[in-house]
Amino acid sequence: MIRIILLTLLALYLITVGLWPPAAAPITLLLAGLAVIAGLVPGPVWLIAAGIAWRKHQPAPATQTA
Numbered sequence: 001m002i003r004i005i006l007l008t009l010l011a012l013y014l015i016t017v018g019l020w021p022p023a024a025a026p027i028t029l030l031l032a033g034l035a036v037i038a039g040l041v042p043g044p045v046w047l048i049a050a051g052i053a054w055r056k057h058q059p060a061p062a063t064q065t066a
Contacts (some may be wrong), residue, residue, distance in 0.1 A: 038046075
């Protein structure tokens with residue numbers, strides 16, 4: 001029984017080590033590209049964009065009836 005478990009663990013390890021790096025490559029490239037694009041935009045522009053988005057999606061103030 002222990003032999004089957006060890007062989008299964010070895011197979012899972014080899015699949016993980018052999019297949020994970022090629023499968024993760026597109027994700028890594030995507031994140032690197034996003035980092036480059038984010039680095040090209042100056043910080044104040046990100047702050048202004050965040051402020052505009054926050055202001056645009058802010059809930060309307062409640063009206064008071066007297």
